[in-house]
Amino acid sequence: MSKKVLIVTGDAVEALEVFYPYYRCIEENIQCTIASPVKKKLQTVVHDFLPEMETVTEKWGYKIESHASVDEIDPADYDGLIIPGGRAPEYIRLNKKVQEIVAHFLKENKPLGAICHGQQVLTTVREYINGREMTAFSACRPEVEAAGAIYVEKLLHVDGNLVSGHAWPDLPGFMKEFFALLNVKKEASV
Structure with missing residues:
Protein backbone atom coordinates (compact mmCIF):
# COMPACT_ATOMS: atom_id res chain seq x y z
CA MET A 1 0.00 0.00 0.00
CA SER A 2 1.32 3.41 -0.93
CA LYS A 3 2.30 5.83 1.81
CA LYS A 4 0.60 9.22 2.05
CA VAL A 5 2.48 12.41 2.87
CA LEU A 6 0.98 15.80 3.62
CA ILE A 7 2.81 19.06 2.90
CA VAL A 8 1.32 22.03 4.78
CA THR A 9 2.29 25.46 3.47
CA GLY A 10 1.01 28.72 2.01
CA ASP A 11 1.95 31.70 -0.12
CA ALA A 12 5.62 32.75 0.07
CA VAL A 13 6.80 29.19 0.67
CA GLU A 14 10.44 28.73 -0.34
CA ALA A 15 10.21 27.20 -3.83
CA LEU A 16 12.85 24.49 -3.41
CA GLU A 17 11.47 23.48 -0.02
CA VAL A 18 8.06 22.67 -1.47
CA PHE A 19 8.96 21.42 -4.96
CA TYR A 20 11.85 19.16 -3.93
CA PRO A 21 9.90 17.16 -1.29
CA TYR A 22 6.78 17.06 -3.47
CA TYR A 23 8.58 15.62 -6.49
CA ARG A 24 10.73 13.28 -4.37
CA CYS A 25 7.55 11.82 -2.88
CA ILE A 26 6.09 11.30 -6.34
CA GLU A 27 9.34 9.60 -7.45
CA GLU A 28 8.99 7.19 -4.53
CA ASN A 29 5.36 6.40 -5.44
CA ILE A 30 4.10 8.23 -2.36
CA GLN A 31 0.75 9.97 -2.55
CA CYS A 32 1.46 13.59 -1.70
CA THR A 33 -1.08 16.29 -0.86
CA ILE A 34 -0.23 19.96 -0.59
CA ALA A 35 -2.61 21.73 1.79
CA SER A 36 -2.80 25.44 2.55
CA PRO A 37 -5.18 27.65 4.55
CA VAL A 38 -7.14 28.23 1.32
CA LYS A 39 -7.06 25.83 -1.64
CA HIS A 47 15.64 32.80 -1.26
CA ASP A 48 19.34 32.99 -1.90
CA PHE A 49 22.49 33.83 0.00
CA LEU A 50 24.64 36.63 -1.39
CA PRO A 51 28.02 37.53 0.13
CA GLU A 52 27.28 41.26 0.07
CA MET A 53 24.05 40.87 2.09
CA GLU A 54 23.62 40.00 5.75
CA THR A 55 20.24 38.39 5.12
CA VAL A 56 18.74 36.35 2.28
CA THR A 57 17.38 37.81 -0.92
CA GLU A 58 13.85 37.04 -2.06
CA LYS A 59 12.36 36.82 -5.55
CA TRP A 60 9.15 35.30 -6.85
CA GLY A 61 9.30 31.69 -7.93
CA TYR A 62 7.02 29.32 -9.81
CA LYS A 63 3.44 28.85 -8.68
CA ILE A 64 2.23 25.53 -7.30
CA GLU A 65 -1.32 24.33 -6.80
CA SER A 66 -2.47 23.38 -3.33
CA HIS A 67 -4.69 20.33 -3.53
CA ALA A 68 -6.80 21.05 -0.47
CA SER A 69 -7.64 23.54 2.22
CA VAL A 70 -6.29 22.52 5.62
CA ASP A 71 -9.93 22.43 6.78
CA GLU A 72 -10.49 19.49 4.42
CA ILE A 73 -7.59 17.48 5.90
CA ASP A 74 -7.90 14.63 8.37
CA PRO A 75 -4.32 14.12 9.57
CA PRO A 84 8.57 23.78 4.23
CA GLY A 85 10.06 27.14 5.09
CA GLY A 86 10.09 30.52 3.46
CA ARG A 87 7.75 33.14 4.84
CA ALA A 88 4.66 30.91 4.72
CA PRO A 89 5.21 29.48 8.24
CA GLU A 90 4.96 32.89 9.91
CA TYR A 91 1.31 33.20 8.86
CA ILE A 92 0.06 29.60 8.49
CA ARG A 93 1.10 28.90 12.09
CA LEU A 94 -1.73 31.17 13.27
CA ASN A 95 -4.31 28.85 11.67
CA LYS A 96 -5.91 26.61 14.36
CA LYS A 97 -6.37 23.71 11.93
CA VAL A 98 -2.66 23.85 10.99
CA GLN A 99 -1.85 23.66 14.70
CA GLU A 100 -4.17 20.64 15.11
CA ILE A 101 -2.56 18.86 12.16
CA VAL A 102 0.96 19.41 13.50
CA ALA A 103 -0.05 18.36 17.02
CA HIS A 104 -1.52 15.13 15.60
CA PHE A 105 1.79 14.10 14.02
CA LEU A 106 3.76 14.89 17.17
CA LYS A 107 1.25 13.14 19.49
CA GLU A 108 1.02 10.07 17.27
CA ASN A 109 4.80 9.91 16.76
CA LYS A 110 4.45 9.97 12.97
CA PRO A 111 7.30 11.22 10.75
CA LEU A 112 7.40 15.01 10.65
CA GLY A 113 9.91 17.04 8.68
CA ALA A 114 10.36 20.80 9.16
CA ILE A 115 12.98 22.79 7.30
CA CYS A 116 14.32 26.34 7.51
CA HIS A 117 11.50 28.54 8.89
CA GLY A 118 9.05 25.60 9.01
CA GLN A 119 9.93 25.18 12.68
CA GLN A 120 8.02 28.41 13.36
CA VAL A 121 4.86 26.33 12.96
CA LEU A 122 6.10 23.87 15.60
CA THR A 123 6.46 26.71 18.12
CA THR A 124 2.65 27.03 18.25
CA VAL A 125 2.33 23.51 19.71
CA ARG A 126 5.06 23.98 22.27
CA GLU A 127 3.70 21.32 24.61
CA TYR A 128 4.81 18.72 22.02
CA ILE A 129 8.26 20.15 21.30
CA ASN A 130 9.32 21.10 24.83
CA GLY A 131 12.70 19.48 25.43
CA ARG A 132 12.96 18.17 21.85
CA GLU A 133 16.12 18.84 19.84
CA MET A 134 15.92 20.49 16.44
CA THR A 135 17.74 22.73 14.05
CA ALA A 136 16.22 25.52 11.98
CA PHE A 137 17.37 28.52 9.99
CA SER A 138 19.58 30.41 12.44
CA ALA A 139 17.20 33.41 12.55
CA CYS A 140 14.54 31.09 14.03
CA ARG A 141 16.72 30.01 16.96
CA PRO A 142 15.17 32.47 19.46
CA GLU A 143 11.65 31.23 18.66
CA VAL A 144 12.67 27.56 18.84
CA GLU A 145 14.29 28.10 22.24
CA ALA A 146 11.43 30.28 23.54
CA ALA A 147 9.06 27.40 22.73
CA GLY A 148 11.11 25.12 25.00
CA ALA A 149 12.95 23.15 22.31
CA ILE A 150 16.71 22.69 22.26
CA TYR A 151 18.32 24.35 19.24
CA VAL A 152 21.06 22.21 17.70
CA GLU A 153 23.73 23.95 15.61
CA LYS A 154 23.69 21.45 12.75
CA LEU A 155 22.45 21.58 9.18
CA LEU A 156 20.34 18.47 9.74
CA HIS A 157 19.06 16.80 12.89
CA VAL A 158 16.82 13.85 13.75
CA ASP A 159 15.12 13.57 17.14
CA GLY A 160 12.79 10.58 17.21
CA ASN A 161 10.04 11.18 14.64
CA LEU A 162 11.20 14.75 13.95
CA VAL A 163 13.58 15.59 11.09
CA SER A 164 14.71 19.21 11.01
CA GLY A 165 16.85 20.98 8.47
CA HIS A 166 18.59 24.33 8.36
CA ALA A 167 17.79 25.49 4.80
CA TRP A 168 17.18 24.42 1.20
CA PRO A 169 20.78 23.32 0.52
CA ASP A 170 20.16 20.55 3.10
CA LEU A 171 17.17 19.03 1.26
CA PRO A 172 18.90 15.84 -0.01
CA GLY A 173 19.84 14.74 3.51
CA PHE A 174 16.54 16.01 4.91
CA MET A 175 14.50 13.87 2.50
CA LYS A 176 16.78 10.85 3.01
CA GLU A 177 16.17 11.01 6.78
CA PHE A 178 12.44 11.68 6.32
CA PHE A 179 12.10 8.66 4.02
CA ALA A 180 14.03 6.53 6.54
CA LEU A 181 11.46 7.44 9.22
CA LEU A 182 8.66 6.77 6.74
CA ASN A 183 10.22 3.34 6.01
CA VAL A 184 10.51 3.99 2.28
CA LYS A 185 12.97 1.60 0.69
CA LYS A 186 14.59 2.37 -2.63
CA GLU A 187 14.36 -0.66 -4.90
CA ALA A 188 17.18 -1.17 -7.36
CA SER A 189 16.26 -0.64 -11.01
CA VAL A 190 17.20 -3.38 -13.45
Missing part, protein backbone atom coordinates in the same frame (compact mmCIF):
# COMPACT_ATOMS: atom_id res chain seq x y z
CA LYS A 40 -5.44 27.93 -4.38
CA LYS A 41 -2.44 28.38 -6.62
CA LEU A 42 0.35 29.34 -4.23
CA GLN A 43 3.04 31.89 -5.01
CA THR A 44 6.45 30.50 -4.09
CA VAL A 45 9.54 32.59 -3.38
CA VAL A 46 13.21 31.98 -4.04
CA ALA A 76 -5.12 10.52 10.52
CA ASP A 77 -5.23 9.77 6.77
CA TYR A 78 -1.51 10.57 6.37
CA ASP A 79 1.68 8.72 7.27
CA GLY A 80 3.99 11.75 7.32
CA LEU A 81 4.02 15.55 7.36
CA ILE A 82 6.44 18.04 5.81
CA ILE A 83 6.48 21.74 6.69
Whole structure:
Protein backbone atom coordinates (compact mmCIF):
# COMPACT_ATOMS: atom_id res chain seq x y z
CA MET A 1 0.00 0.00 0.00
CA SER A 2 1.32 3.41 -0.93
CA LYS A 3 2.30 5.83 1.81
CA LYS A 4 0.60 9.22 2.05
CA VAL A 5 2.48 12.41 2.87
CA LEU A 6 0.98 15.80 3.62
CA ILE A 7 2.81 19.06 2.90
CA VAL A 8 1.32 22.03 4.78
CA THR A 9 2.29 25.46 3.47
CA GLY A 10 1.01 28.72 2.01
CA ASP A 11 1.95 31.70 -0.12
CA ALA A 12 5.62 32.75 0.07
CA VAL A 13 6.80 29.19 0.67
CA GLU A 14 10.44 28.73 -0.34
CA ALA A 15 10.21 27.20 -3.83
CA LEU A 16 12.85 24.49 -3.41
CA GLU A 17 11.47 23.48 -0.02
CA VAL A 18 8.06 22.67 -1.47
CA PHE A 19 8.96 21.42 -4.96
CA TYR A 20 11.85 19.16 -3.93
CA PRO A 21 9.90 17.16 -1.29
CA TYR A 22 6.78 17.06 -3.47
CA TYR A 23 8.58 15.62 -6.49
CA ARG A 24 10.73 13.28 -4.37
CA CYS A 25 7.55 11.82 -2.88
CA ILE A 26 6.09 11.30 -6.34
CA GLU A 27 9.34 9.60 -7.45
CA GLU A 28 8.99 7.19 -4.53
CA ASN A 29 5.36 6.40 -5.44
CA ILE A 30 4.10 8.23 -2.36
CA GLN A 31 0.75 9.97 -2.55
CA CYS A 32 1.46 13.59 -1.70
CA THR A 33 -1.08 16.29 -0.86
CA ILE A 34 -0.23 19.96 -0.59
CA ALA A 35 -2.61 21.73 1.79
CA SER A 36 -2.80 25.44 2.55
CA PRO A 37 -5.18 27.65 4.55
CA VAL A 38 -7.14 28.23 1.32
CA LYS A 39 -7.06 25.83 -1.64
CA LYS A 40 -5.44 27.93 -4.38
CA LYS A 41 -2.44 28.38 -6.62
CA LEU A 42 0.35 29.34 -4.23
CA GLN A 43 3.04 31.89 -5.01
CA THR A 44 6.45 30.50 -4.09
CA VAL A 45 9.54 32.59 -3.38
CA VAL A 46 13.21 31.98 -4.04
CA HIS A 47 15.64 32.80 -1.26
CA ASP A 48 19.34 32.99 -1.90
CA PHE A 49 22.49 33.83 0.00
CA LEU A 50 24.64 36.63 -1.39
CA PRO A 51 28.02 37.53 0.13
CA GLU A 52 27.28 41.26 0.07
CA MET A 53 24.05 40.87 2.09
CA GLU A 54 23.62 40.00 5.75
CA THR A 55 20.24 38.39 5.12
CA VAL A 56 18.74 36.35 2.28
CA THR A 57 17.38 37.81 -0.92
CA GLU A 58 13.85 37.04 -2.06
CA LYS A 59 12.36 36.82 -5.55
CA TRP A 60 9.15 35.30 -6.85
CA GLY A 61 9.30 31.69 -7.93
CA TYR A 62 7.02 29.32 -9.81
CA LYS A 63 3.44 28.85 -8.68
CA ILE A 64 2.23 25.53 -7.30
CA GLU A 65 -1.32 24.33 -6.80
CA SER A 66 -2.47 23.38 -3.33
CA HIS A 67 -4.69 20.33 -3.53
CA ALA A 68 -6.80 21.05 -0.47
CA SER A 69 -7.64 23.54 2.22
CA VAL A 70 -6.29 22.52 5.62
CA ASP A 71 -9.93 22.43 6.78
CA GLU A 72 -10.49 19.49 4.42
CA ILE A 73 -7.59 17.48 5.90
CA ASP A 74 -7.90 14.63 8.37
CA PRO A 75 -4.32 14.12 9.57
CA ALA A 76 -5.12 10.52 10.52
CA ASP A 77 -5.23 9.77 6.77
CA TYR A 78 -1.51 10.57 6.37
CA ASP A 79 1.68 8.72 7.27
CA GLY A 80 3.99 11.75 7.32
CA LEU A 81 4.02 15.55 7.36
CA ILE A 82 6.44 18.04 5.81
CA ILE A 83 6.48 21.74 6.69
CA PRO A 84 8.57 23.78 4.23
CA GLY A 85 10.06 27.14 5.09
CA GLY A 86 10.09 30.52 3.46
CA ARG A 87 7.75 33.14 4.84
CA ALA A 88 4.66 30.91 4.72
CA PRO A 89 5.21 29.48 8.24
CA GLU A 90 4.96 32.89 9.91
CA TYR A 91 1.31 33.20 8.86
CA ILE A 92 0.06 29.60 8.49
CA ARG A 93 1.10 28.90 12.09
CA LEU A 94 -1.73 31.17 13.27
CA ASN A 95 -4.31 28.85 11.67
CA LYS A 96 -5.91 26.61 14.36
CA LYS A 97 -6.37 23.71 11.93
CA VAL A 98 -2.66 23.85 10.99
CA GLN A 99 -1.85 23.66 14.70
CA GLU A 100 -4.17 20.64 15.11
CA ILE A 101 -2.56 18.86 12.16
CA VAL A 102 0.96 19.41 13.50
CA ALA A 103 -0.05 18.36 17.02
CA HIS A 104 -1.52 15.13 15.60
CA PHE A 105 1.79 14.10 14.02
CA LEU A 106 3.76 14.89 17.17
CA LYS A 107 1.25 13.14 19.49
CA GLU A 108 1.02 10.07 17.27
CA ASN A 109 4.80 9.91 16.76
CA LYS A 110 4.45 9.97 12.97
CA PRO A 111 7.30 11.22 10.75
CA LEU A 112 7.40 15.01 10.65
CA GLY A 113 9.91 17.04 8.68
CA ALA A 114 10.36 20.80 9.16
CA ILE A 115 12.98 22.79 7.30
CA CYS A 116 14.32 26.34 7.51
CA HIS A 117 11.50 28.54 8.89
CA GLY A 118 9.05 25.60 9.01
CA GLN A 119 9.93 25.18 12.68
CA GLN A 120 8.02 28.41 13.36
CA VAL A 121 4.86 26.33 12.96
CA LEU A 122 6.10 23.87 15.60
CA THR A 123 6.46 26.71 18.12
CA THR A 124 2.65 27.03 18.25
CA VAL A 125 2.33 23.51 19.71
CA ARG A 126 5.06 23.98 22.27
CA GLU A 127 3.70 21.32 24.61
CA TYR A 128 4.81 18.72 22.02
CA ILE A 129 8.26 20.15 21.30
CA ASN A 130 9.32 21.10 24.83
CA GLY A 131 12.70 19.48 25.43
CA ARG A 132 12.96 18.17 21.85
CA GLU A 133 16.12 18.84 19.84
CA MET A 134 15.92 20.49 16.44
CA THR A 135 17.74 22.73 14.05
CA ALA A 136 16.22 25.52 11.98
CA PHE A 137 17.37 28.52 9.99
CA SER A 138 19.58 30.41 12.44
CA ALA A 139 17.20 33.41 12.55
CA CYS A 140 14.54 31.09 14.03
CA ARG A 141 16.72 30.01 16.96
CA PRO A 142 15.17 32.47 19.46
CA GLU A 143 11.65 31.23 18.66
CA VAL A 144 12.67 27.56 18.84
CA GLU A 145 14.29 28.10 22.24
CA ALA A 146 11.43 30.28 23.54
CA ALA A 147 9.06 27.40 22.73
CA GLY A 148 11.11 25.12 25.00
CA ALA A 149 12.95 23.15 22.31
CA ILE A 150 16.71 22.69 22.26
CA TYR A 151 18.32 24.35 19.24
CA VAL A 152 21.06 22.21 17.70
CA GLU A 153 23.73 23.95 15.61
CA LYS A 154 23.69 21.45 12.75
CA LEU A 155 22.45 21.58 9.18
CA LEU A 156 20.34 18.47 9.74
CA HIS A 157 19.06 16.80 12.89
CA VAL A 158 16.82 13.85 13.75
CA ASP A 159 15.12 13.57 17.14
CA GLY A 160 12.79 10.58 17.21
CA ASN A 161 10.04 11.18 14.64
CA LEU A 162 11.20 14.75 13.95
CA VAL A 163 13.58 15.59 11.09
CA SER A 164 14.71 19.21 11.01
CA GLY A 165 16.85 20.98 8.47
CA HIS A 166 18.59 24.33 8.36
CA ALA A 167 17.79 25.49 4.80
CA TRP A 168 17.18 24.42 1.20
CA PRO A 169 20.78 23.32 0.52
CA ASP A 170 20.16 20.55 3.10
CA LEU A 171 17.17 19.03 1.26
CA PRO A 172 18.90 15.84 -0.01
CA GLY A 173 19.84 14.74 3.51
CA PHE A 174 16.54 16.01 4.91
CA MET A 175 14.50 13.87 2.50
CA LYS A 176 16.78 10.85 3.01
CA GLU A 177 16.17 11.01 6.78
CA PHE A 178 12.44 11.68 6.32
CA PHE A 179 12.10 8.66 4.02
CA ALA A 180 14.03 6.53 6.54
CA LEU A 181 11.46 7.44 9.22
CA LEU A 182 8.66 6.77 6.74
CA ASN A 183 10.22 3.34 6.01
CA VAL A 184 10.51 3.99 2.28
CA LYS A 185 12.97 1.60 0.69
CA LYS A 186 14.59 2.37 -2.63
CA GLU A 187 14.36 -0.66 -4.90
CA ALA A 188 17.18 -1.17 -7.36
CA SER A 189 16.26 -0.64 -11.01
CA VAL A 190 17.20 -3.38 -13.45
